[in-house]
Amino acid sequence: MNAIAAVEPDTSRRHGLVLRDVSLQHGDGPDLVRALDEVNLTVAPGEFTAVVGPSGAGKSSLLAVAGGLTRPTAGTVLVAGHDLTAGGQRARAALRREHIGFVFQSGNLLPALTARDQVRLPLQFASGGRRGRRDPRDLLAEVGMAEKADRRPHQLSGGERQRVGIARALVTEPRLLLVDEPTAALDRARSHEVVRLLAREAKQRRVAVVMVTHDHDVLEHCDTVYEMVDGRLSRHG
Numbered sequence: 668m669n670a671i672a673a674v675e676p677d678t679s680r681r682h683g684l685v686l687r688d689v690s691l692q693h694g695d696g697p698d699l700v701r702a703l704d705e706v707n708l709t710v711a712p713g714e715f716t717a718v719v720g721p722s723g724a725g726k727s728s729l730l731a732v733a734g735g736l737t738r739p740t741a742g743t744v745l746v747a748g749h750d751l752t753a754g755g756q757r758a759r760a761a762l763r764r765e766h767i768g769f770v771f772q773s774g775n776l777l778p779a780l781t782a783r784d785q786v787r788l789p790l791q792f793a794s795g796g797r798r799g800r801r802d803p804r805d806l807l808a809e810v811g812m813a814e815k816a817d818r819r820p821h822q823l824s825g826g827e828r829q830r831v832g833i834a835r836a837l838v839t840e841p842r843l844l845l846v847d848e849p850t851a852a853l854d855r856a857r858s859h860e861v862v863r864l865l866a867r868e869a870k871q872r873r874v875a876v877v878m879v880t881h882d883h884d885v886l887e888h889c890d891t892v893y894e895m896v897d898g899r900l901s902r903h904g
């Protein structure tokens with residue numbers, strides 16, 4: 668037997684994100700919109716990918732499909748080797764809790780909770796099964812928020828809220844991090860800090876990251892940049 672042939676050629680990539688021929692349509696007849704049009708994308712563990720493109724191009728649809736929030740009309744979505752398109756809504760929700768973290772535009776924090784409790788929250792919903800979850804205190808220290816762990820969102824700056832949002836998304840040790848316009852509310856310096864932090868976490872924790880952004884300034888921190896136009900994805904630059 669040929670030992671080399673027996674080795675799966677794409678092992679390292681299998682546990683990140685794979686989209687194969689993914690399409691998402693809304694409506695029908697004259698109202699048909701192809702939000703995603705036969706999209707193929709592979710993001711390896713530790714790879715930091717950005718997606719840019721004009722308004723209405725399909726970027727949010729891409730995140731929704733990759734995150735199991737929306738089922739594509741056609742194609743396959745694999746996250747950490749699991750088929751997000753195979754099961755029903757409950758199966759998708761379970762895979763989402765287990766393997767996927769989300770970071771939103773302005774942190775999306777709950778007003779009543781301290782930074783520490785925001786980061787603890789996802790642990791209460793995650794199953795105890797898989798590898799070690801992160802200690803919220805360690806994670807807050809890692810994102811530079813240890814000193815402000817007792818503060819609530821209104822006592823934090825935009826950049827600090829975003830850091831807490833990133834810590835919250837990482838506490839369950841996701842294999843895939845989906846990030847939607849993380850710098851929308853930030854000035855230039857804070858934008859670079861936040862995206863640099865995402866890049867560092869991607870590498871250190873071997874997380875596949877997909878970040879949608881309008882901010883071309885921060886693309887220098889990304890490994891791969893794609894452009895989305897009319898639901899089609901292509902390499903940028």
Ligand SMILES: Nc1ncnc2c1ncn2[C@@H]1O[C@H](COP(=O)(O)OP(=O)(O)OP(=O)(O)O)[C@@H](O)[C@H]1O
Nearest residue numbers: 693694700701702721722723724725726727728729
């Ligand atoms: N539920 C829906 N029903 C019908 N059309 C929809 C629906 N959701 C999105 N669309 C359409 O799908 C296309 C892609 O939308 P999407 O929100 O993914 O774009 P986007 O690139 O994220 O835009 P933006 O940068 O403005 O957020 C758009 O033409 C939009 O109008």
